[in-house]
Amino acid sequence: EIVLTQSPGTLSLSPGERATLSCRASQSVTSTYLAWYQQKPGQAPRLLIYGTSSRATGIPDRFSGSGSGTDFTLTINRLEPEDFAVYYCQQPWTFGQGTKVEIK
């Protein structure tokens, strides 16, 4: 089973700053299979990125994904107040443990 390790556990930033979230896999992951989700309290996860770098429907272009092999990154440019949430990476069929992006 491939294990996904996300870092950092918590990221404290101010609105307008850039967030860089890391997802490292224990084995190489096919780029087509790497996805990112956002989850806010009391809500289901929401798909942000699929296939490493493709934005899901309705996702603003300040969200971008990159990476290959075992190292993948989610970047959020110019954080908006609604972006403060927990973010998960996923590959078939496991999820990372999440990175919380909190207001500094």
Added chain:
Amino acid sequence: QVQLQESGPGLLKPSETLSLTCTVSGGSISGYYWGWIRQSPGKGLEWIAYIYYTGSTNYNPSLRSRVTMSVDTSNNQFSLKLTSVTAADTAMYYCARHHMVATVAFDNWGQGTLVTVSS
């Protein structure tokens, strides 16, 4: 916009069988894969199983011996059964639709239903 809604009992006793149904509205169940994911404080997000609208399934190896999924295309529903539940099965259970192209990603989720296992 397709919507998913989970339904089923929220409280079970150890050794009972968890049965959940997901009703899909605003779109057809045909042509897609559909899945169940659960989330607990201790284990985070955990994929349970998925089913194609034709009925073919794939289960998480760690749960395979206890899990069954089925689909009812006439009622636009799919279901999950998990036998011999324990406290470790206490979690929020979500049903979700797989992305049409990136079929390993989940692009539509239900709001979730909390299942508690307690004697």
